[in-house]
Amino acid sequence: MKKIYLLLLGLAVIFSSCDDDDDDATTTDPGLNGETQFVTRTVERNDVTFEETTITDFGQGTGDFTMRTGEVYILDGFVFVNEGQILTIEAGAIIKGASGQGENASALIVARGARIEAEGTAENPIIFTAEADDIVPGQSRGDLVTTASGLWGGVIILGNASLNSVPNEQSIEGVPTNLNRGIYGGDDDTDDSGIFRYVSIRHAGTDLGSGDEINGLSMGGVGSGTTIEYVEVISNKDDGFEWFGGTVNCKYLVAAFCGDDSFDYDLGWRGNVQFAFAIQGSAGERGGEHDGGEDPETGEPFATPVFFNATYIGQGQGTSTRAVTFRDNAGGEYHNSIFAEFGAGIDVEDLDDGEDSFARLVAGQLALANNAFFNVGATGVTTTVNNVTNRTDSAEDEFSLTSGGTPGVNDFDFDTEVYDPGLDMFGVPSNTGSTDFSSSEDPFFDTANYRGAFDPDDDTPWHAGWTLFAVAVGAGETF
């Protein structure tokens, strides 16, 4: 109704997406086939004049559309890039999510079979933020406090890569399950959803009712042909990044001050990540929450992603934060990484019977090597790997660890070290110490002979300039 009103006032220039003739029942939503409205007006704020376009999707998606440098776009509710459509976002474009909760939440959803071409640069990143954030093109940040969260939905990219659920298609969390355009998963593990580079996603994660929120960047069934690198999620109310199945690889990720977990995966994701940085503010629970499968938990392929060079910083010893939890039969690997300031280290779930993450450990599908721990565990006690049991026969824990990370009953070589990596909490984390590093044959991984996300010898760390985290810290903010 509001949109019609605007239209009548004649404030707007209106055009519609024009190339959508896709009637495939599974990619459109019944009763929702209206043309997408783009309402553009000229705004002058903070001495900058720019075009601001509000996008409202009544079913037909954005169509092939370009968000331009120097302009602002407002997502009014769920805005989809429908199957077959391409959304291009130029460096420096600002995309804002309108406020709204529940099904009025605003989010950008790149549907399965659609493409996004979002290429920012270190100097000119693409910024996703809340409508309430007073930011104009050219600025690196708006006026919202850095840690304000939950003001809009988030970004969702969906693809055709496989999941380990039955059925091999799922409806993405955060989008009503009766919207077909929220369905992801398929059998193309090399699927290409496009490029997502130098993007900062801020203040998102609005509450959706029904007990869930939208993650900063959700990737559902995204295939390995997709490029995702240099992405920051900051002050998201739920998780920072979450992978639901798929095979996409990611590099250079920052998850700062997220309300729940920084990096989360589920439904059998099998990608690689190198250079991942997570820091919790006063909120946040786990650095990594890693689930294998859901229905069933033993679904194959198993989740076996590989992380190299992660740095996860929690809220300190003695808090109820955890570095990483592997459960629901999740596998996965961490190498050359640093975990600091958590209430507990790496959890491996061990159930009474059936498949579990402990079984993945035994099978060599869960591995931890050459990682550094510092200030992890209850105050005064450092722990590295914990077997988290949901066993009724707890006396028969299949492995146990004494403090200091020495294997107990069964011997597993986690190859961990406990030392102070010399992190400057909010500045660029440095690293010293070890000379032992894992290496990988996979060409995705760059050779990086240091632990953690940042090269101690690099004067300009990769997150400088384009992340709100670095901007805020540079301005002297502490958290």
Added chain:
Amino acid sequence: MKNLLLFWVALLTTAFSAMAQNGIIRGQIIDDASGETLIGATVLVDGTSTGSTTDLDGKFSISVAPGTYRLRVSFISYETKVIENVTVQAEEVTALGTIRLPVETSALEEVVIESKALRDSESALLTVQKNAANVLDGLSAEGFSRTGDNDAGAAMRRITGVSVEGGKYVYVRGLGDRYTKTSLNGADVPGLDPNRNTVQMDLFPTKLVDNIIVYKTFTPDLAGDFTGGFVDVTTKDFPEEFIFEASANIGFNPQANFEDDFLTYRGGDLDWLGFDDGTRDFPSLVNEVEIPDNGASNPELTEQVTRAFDNNYDFQREAQPLNHRFSLSAGDQKSLFKRPFGFIASLNYQRNFQSYTDGETGRYTLTSPEDQVESLNRELQLVDQYSQDIVLWGAMANGSIKISDKHKLSLNILRNQSSEKNTRFQDGDFPREDASLDYQTTQLQFLERSLTSFQLKGEHVFGEDNKAVLDWTSSYILSTQDEPDLRFYSIGFRPNTNEFEVAPSIGQLPSRYTRNLEEFSFDNKLNLTIKFKQWNDLESKFKVGGAAIFKDREFREDQYRVNVLQGGREVWPEELGPFYYVSEAFEFDAETGEGAFINRFFIENNNYDATQTILAGYAMVDMPVTDRLRAIVGARLEQTDIDIETFSGREGNLETFDLLPSVNLTYSLQDDMNLRAAYGRTLARPTFRELAPFESFDFIGDFIFIGNPDLERTLIDNFDLRWEVFPSFDELISASVFYKSFQNPIERVTNPIAGNPEINMRNVDEATVYGFEVEVRKNLGFIAKPLLPFSIGANFSLISSQIDINPLELQSIRATVPTADEQRVMFGQSPYIVNAYLSFRNEKGTQASINFNVQGERLSLVTDGGTPDIYEQPRPMLDLMASQNLNERWNLRFRARNILNAEYKYTYEFKGQEFIFQNSQLGTSYSLGVTYSIN
């Protein structure tokens, strides 16, 4: 004003002119064979010219001087009956009850009987049952008093094939409430629970009820939307004599009353009356300002709004008084403007307490293929403590007048109000989140329901030999359900850090809801019955009619959550107590930006308006084909139009036009033995809630429920075969088989592609239900004379149901359970139902009965994937009642309910082990009552 009042008093006094010194004899004449009332029969006081003819109800009333008389009852082609020793006292009514006239077979002498042998209303109902063309079962007012049931919900458990869920919802033949329909005096009563299709039967105190009839086969004059059973509750209209009754009961349940652990919370001053007095209203400020989504955007307003709400999330433990119930009812028949005027007025109030502190709540999943594991994985296991303070009161007034012997008008006004104040606290393990975490969740609820009904009815007899009967009903019903300030509060306690925690990963942020449902229903029905004689000169009926029913519903929900600026997670030390997060001490401070604030969480989609229009017309003929074979053949047309729209503009719509044919055949094998066969097509419509395309989070079931605007109505073909024998009055033996085939049945299913557990409503391809039921009601006097005061009744139903599982869902189930069946039982369908009673009644005013009821396990919740579905386990209920008349006016009654202290148990079953989803025991309750009655 005062003058007006005086005028009315004067008018009424004149109208109800005194009877002088005379007394009155009243009675009703029915056809002995059919149970139908006889209109125009003659009743004469023997040896005088004083007499009367019966009206359209077959009733008569004669005013005579005190004395003892003989009455002669006669009607063309019927035997004449002489009733001896009818004693009349000055200004008193002598009620003869029902007098049966058999059809004259030969020139017999007059039949002479004693007046006191006449009364027996249960057998009158049984005669109707015996002769009805369709299959029906029923209970009359006398039956209620024998079983000692207070409300219709409790009473209905005695009826063949009927089971009652939670004391409220009626299932007939184990079919869910979707397939059961309830009406009050023939008019639809809207269900009060937005997620249910049917009326809560506990809203009707039996004191107000004349009889309850359950129709099990369809005839075209009944609404087409029932499949299991159509329950018609009829309130009293013309009492034969002045009746007055006052009763008081007190009840005790050792688990609830005087129990110090009873959970409660600070409510309003009128809670005991079933109303919230405004205590639970949200502060008016919320309607005056635009509440910011997030504290950051307008801290001052956020603080103001937050402080406007009270901080009442806590609960107390406090002993409660005894259960108590009072009722008052009166009725009489007078002359109003010289015409018979009958009225009943009744007031009933009860308050009951229920509680348990040792319930269990659990959640389990099958994590791996079933051959790899020996048990389900425990995800959550809590101790459940739950207390309920339940208030129910009802007021009813019914006035009926016979304008002439052939015209009757009735007005019925009914008002029911009920409330449940529910306090629940659950705590325990949440190992999936953290093995050491102590999860705690509190729920404070006040559920207020009301039903207000105005019903105008008319019945008119006309034509030669009273051949035509026109009857109509027009009712206007308003029902409401309010849940003001429903509060949920979930936290975790971590013993390793001694901290409490609120976090989205543990449970939804502390929330407050208010929900209001208002439904208007305008229900109009008209029937015309014309009697005629078929080719063999046998009495037949032709019936046509129509109905127009309009419903209009509004549902509103508003929601607030308590939040913190950063991330929604907050941790605080144990010393500050579990409720610190929502305490005044931690309320949001605009200056610092710290603390918890209240933000609005209004979801447009959770608000909807809905309308339903049903127009129907039918024609049928009810005719003996031969002396022994009777047939009802006809069809009904129903047009349905349902529209629903949410605030956000999402719509649901259902438009259909259905032809519902029906054939009922009764073959009289012997005078007291029938064989019946019936076919009927009926339909089942989705409820408004099921069509409403919004999602709501069910805290109790912890799943999301989403309506489906694409639902279609279900068509059902019903086949019934029944053999029955009526050995004598009050006795019945019957056996039935039935088969029902469902097209597009609406079932609750899980959505296998949803990220979180989600229940959808979906049309499933097909379903079938078939079953067998037997009933015996027999006096034991035939065994030995001393057993004459004893009667037994038992009925048993065996039912089988099957629906196809959606292929996608089946695929998901078979991922871990490769051998899973492609069908499952219908939701809520019991495989068997057993009801039995033994009753005792002697001449000295002693009555006693023992009742037993149990039904087989029922599918209660369909789970995701291969995790076993949840079944409600059989719950054997044993009740005992004993009463003694102290004298003509005073009666003392004792009752014990739920003697076996049955478990209300919902379980998953895996490899022969039982995993508790929910389990509780409500304890045995005892009550003692005293009744003072006149007549």
